[in-house]
Structures are given as structure tokens and as C-alpha cells.
Amino acid sequence: MAVLSVCMNPALDREFYINDFKIDKLHRLSFEMSKMSPGGKAINVAIDLSSYGVKTIVTGFIGGYIGNIVLTELRKVSDLITTNFVHIDGETRENIAIIDETTHTFTEINSAGPRVPIEDIDHFLRRFSLIVSSADAVVISGSLPQGVPNQIYGDLTKIALKHGKKVFWETKDEIIQESLKISAPCILRPDFRKDKVLFGKELVTQEDYIDAGKELIKYGIKMVVLSYKIDYDIVVTQDGVWFLKPLVDVEHSHLLGTGDTYMAAMVYKCFKSDNLVDIAKYGYAAALAKTWYRAKVPPKLEDIEEAFEKFKIERVE
Template sequence: MITTVTLNASIDKAYHMDQPVVGGTVMRVHAVKNSAGGKGLNVARVAKICESTVQATGLVGGFNGSYLEYLTQQDGIMSNFGHIAGETRSCINILDERFSSTEFLEPGCEVSAQELEEYLADFPRIIAQSDVVTISGSLPKGVPTHTYQTLVELCKQANKPVILDTSGEALRLGIAAQPTMIKPNQDEIEALFNISVQSRADVIAAAQRLHQEGIAQVVISLGGDGALLVCEQGTYQAIPPAIEVANTVGCGDSMVAAFAVGFERAMSAPDALVYAVAVASAAAMSSCTGQYDPAHRDEILPKVELHKIA
């Protein structure tokens, strides 16, 4: 079973427009899709499509929190959330022909020290039956930046592989606990090492440095060029075929989900990279965040090129 952690969950509202967005005017939305949101919930849906058993956890509250749990259930995903007094946030993604995707992300309500303490105390029970744990996204107000570090340590104490996908100080402190896998982007690498990345070689060198510091698998997404992986077997790049892109929002979450499936199924790291690039590419072909057509994945998979760089 895969457990996905989303501390700053949300109700995601996708507004599909049939006309370009014009500022300062009244715009009528063509179609709306609501979903249980936050990066970890995207991971959960994609892992479910990959035919894994998935459990979603994190913090939710209020009417939106109840609605989020309902939407999670409708997606066929088990839930085991901690509950807070505040209202779960909403986030809006406007999809139109001119700008493709424009997101409005609410910060989320404040979590009290007692609410967080109760959740952390229950966390070992929540993950007890998990084969792998993913921790994704931002932290809510009131949650200290070292919280992901604590969660990673709890996963390791329970002998669970753990994937951490976040940014900023939460990522820096989380890395100190040596999660099994991280997935920083170029901006996050620059912030971690206080450097300016000028070339692909700089990206590879930084990823290799993170691996040497104790991260078993370091993955760097390269967009249309696929992804890099630094692991015990070496440094690899997987390159997908050309595809027709519909929506890139959540593709990184799809990649995390696929790697979690790889851990669950005991794939080799290079095989998991190929699988993850195929899943992320299929997700880019879907207009819905955290969704993809398995037929697209299966068509792309044999066309992904795997190159060993070092």
C-alpha cells in the first residue's frame, strides 16, 4: 500500500474556459471540476490509476475538509486524515487557450500546536501497513518548517521508504533526515546550494552531490526532456517521445506517484525512472490534474529512451 501525506490539502477547482480570460471583466466559466487537492492527493489519484492500493492522509477541517474526504472516497482512495478546527483551503486553476493554466493558491488556515502534535503522535499507526510513504507540498500556517524532517524520521523508524517532494526550508531540513528519494527542480537546487545553474552538467553535479550526502535516489524533472536520476547504479536520463501536451499541472506529482509504485513493486531504480517518465507524459496529455489514461502510458512506455550518463 502507498500512503500519501498532504498536510496543506485543498479543494481544487478547475475552471475550463471556452474564451480567453480578460482582466477586469465578468468571465463565465464553461465547465468546473472539483477534486481533492494538494500535491499528495494528486499523487494518490495517479497511484490509484496505476492499480496500487492507496491511503491518503494529512490535515483537513471544516465543511471543505468533509467535502475533501468525500471526494477522496469517490476516487476510490482510502483516507486517514487528522482533523483541525480551521477550514480546508480552496485552490483555483483557470484553463484557457490564451494562457493555458493560471493558478490561484490559497495559503490555508492555521494549524494549532496541539492539532499538529496529535497528528504526529498518530502518524506511526497511520503508516504501519504502508509499503512506501510520499510527503508532498507546502506546509500550512502554524506548522514548523522542521515538520517534514520529523515525518521522514518517523517513516525511517518504521522502515518505510519515503519520498519527499517540497521546497524551501522545509526541503532543506527534510533532506537532513535523508529521505529515500527527493525530486527537486532547478530553482530548488539553486536555493539549496546557493548556486546559479548554467548547464545540464551543473544540474547533474548538484544531484550527485545530494546522493553522496545520503539521498538514495535524487530525481530532477526536465519537462519535455524527461527526467534525471542519480542512484546507486549511476546517473540516468529517461527521455519520452514527443506528445501532445494538454496540461502540465501536476505532472511532477504524477512522477512521484509512479516512483512510489516502483518502490511498492520492487522495480530497479532505472526501470522506475522509465515508468515514471511514461506516467508523467501520459498525465501531461490529460486536461485533468492528477489523472491520466493508462492506454497513453502503455503506448509511451516502450518509446521512452534510457541513457546512462555516468
């Protein structure tokens, strides 16, 4: 089994562990209090999948000095990860995460990324068409650099579906809306980190989330997984609606990378099961297990199995 992981806006991730973090104050960090790693949502997915023994091809746009560091660090992670990026003149971005285990807070500062010219976008679409046949599933995840149209998720999915591939998305509302006009994925996990919005409407109540999930299903998506109140999830399929709830306290300062772990685990499970609810449960268990680690590292498979005892699933419709 092999996965094509599309990361159009990769990043160099910097994690700073600062307890009792305060603004307008100098914080000096020891070596153990900071970490640097290749990032971008789809790159994080690839790293997690490699830890589960899954071969992954990572593609997208990359460039500049930071881009070279991202490539170098990514290639160190695993021999199961290969890269096939389109190199651009712009500089790959950097992201910063501040983890405070005293106040249980997690602060992200993400750069927008470079501007990608139209000729590089055309080059990328041609390259994607050539390499998609070598994968069994396609993950398209994360933000877009400047210049890349919001509909590109749909363009890539249309190509992938013609090759008979399962497609997974995780991204924000405006990209979802524009891309669904062209094609729909098999499984969608909206990215609610910044705004809890779908179809331009803010989601507030549980009913808002369920209604939005049902609306997405009408586009032909098989399953929608919606993060609700940070550590709860709502799962919507054509057959019903389920609520996933933790039975233990979740350390909110350890949330970095949990969404990507969720996605990677669902992709991994889809190679072993066609049951959509089982796929969602496995993703939730993996994300819960990820919160046991403060660093952006994949949970072990045995951690995921253990996490099944620490949440419950309830059918609500």
C-alpha cells in the first residue's frame, strides 16, 4: 500500500515549550525546550503513516533556503517517505507553536507562504497526473500558498478519482466550497483551527455541526468528521450521525499535530476496513493517543489500541 500526500504549503515547524508563557517578557530556552521539524499538514500525515509502515510520496510546492531544510529533515525521517515537489523561486514558510503546560494553552503562529506563479501550478498539475497512479490513496491536506486557486483540491480529486483512488481532504471552508464545485473526496475532515465555519456559516450548536455535515454528504462525500468543542467529534455518513467523546481529560497544550494524526490513522485503517465508523473511531483513538505526548510525534500502534478504552461512541441519529 502507498499514499500520495499533497502538501501545497509545506513549512518548517518550530515548537517552543514555555511554561507560564507571557507576552512582553524575555523567555530563554534550553535545547530541550525547542524543536524543529518538517511540517505542513500533509507532511505530518506522511510522517505518521511512515511510522505505521506505509510508503508515502509527498508532493506540492517547495523553495528557497527553508525549503531545502524541510526536504533534508523530511528525508531523515524514514526511507518509506519519498518526495516529488515542484521547486519554486519563493521561500517556503515557517510556523511557530508555543506549548504551555502550566496554563494548558497552545498558541500557533503560521506564515502565509510564498506566491506560486501560474506556470508552476500547471507544472504541478501535470506532475500529479503522472504520479497519482503509483498510489492507492491520496491525502490532500492543509492551506494553500498565495496564487494557488481554492478549487485546486477539486481539480486534483477529479484526476485521482479517474484513476480509482480513495481521496481524503482536510482544509478550511473557502477551499472546500470552491473545490466541491468540481469534485468531492471520499472522506472530509474540515479544518476548524481558525474559524468554525462551513458554507460561510459559523457553527455554534451541535445541530449546526450535524446540519453542515449532512449538507456535505449531499455532494457525494462518504463520511464527514467534524471536530466539536476541541476534543469531541461528530461523524456524519449517509447512514447516520455519531458522537465521539473522551472518557479522560485531554491535555489541550498537546494538541499540535492531532488533526494530522487523526487523518493518517483513518488512511491507515481504510486499507484494513471499509467500515466508515470503524475508520473514524481509529482516527479518534489515534488523535487521543497523540495527546499523551507533548511533542509532534506519532503515537505508537499499541497506544492507539489502548486509547480505544478511553472514549465512547454514541449514535445520535
